[in-house]
Amino acid sequence: MPAINFFQEEVSFTLKDKLKLKKWIKETIEAEGYKLQELNYIFCSDEYLLQMNQQYLDHDxxxxxxxxxxxxTPGKIVGDIFISIERIRENAEKFNVTETRELQRVIIHGTLHLLGYPDKKPAEKKVMTEKEDFYLNNITF
Known part of the structure; x- marks a missing residue:
């Protein structure tokens, strides 16, 4: 049975519209021709994510x-996506969007990475942003 799970680490955070978010994520995955197996979103603090960045990606x-x-298995999505709630809040203010909208953007950004979309080069970043915008514009809540 496919599963989308939401967890918290070192942060107090209440996620709204969980069922609608799950439906939107699943529809995005299927629209890209993939099948969902298991996807975990872990909402955490800056410090928690910084430690992961240092430990697993050697980024400080x-x-x-x-x-x-x-x-x-190719075509099947299994992944863990860690999201800093502190970065979401700061970026929402910086980009003059709601925290909910910024969280949705980051949720779909991580999902798009699992669907094979990189964003290191300018051309890749352009495609990633276009995909984010497309799926954000198709949220039904």
């Missing part, structure tokens, strides 16, 4: 998201 910087692809 704050980030809003880290995505781990645990898929073993």
């Amino acid at each position: 910087t704050l980030t809003d998201i880290i995505t781990f692809d645990n898929s073993e």
Whole structure:
């Protein structure tokens, strides 16, 4: 049975519209031609995510998201997506959007990474942003 789970680490956070979010994420995955097996979103503090960034990616910087692809079968999504709630709040203010909208953007950004979309090069970043915008514009809540 496919599963989308939400967890918290070192942060107090209440996620709203969980069922609608799960439906939107699943529809995004299927629209890209993939099948969902298991996807975990872990909402955490800056410090928690910084430690993960240092330990697993050898980066010593704050980030809003880290995505781990645990898929073993092509076309099937299994992954863990860690999201800093502190970065979400700061970025929402910086980009003049609601915290909910920024969280949705980051949730779908991590999902798109699992769907094979990189964002290191300018051309890749452009495609990633276009995909984010497309799926954000298709949220029904």
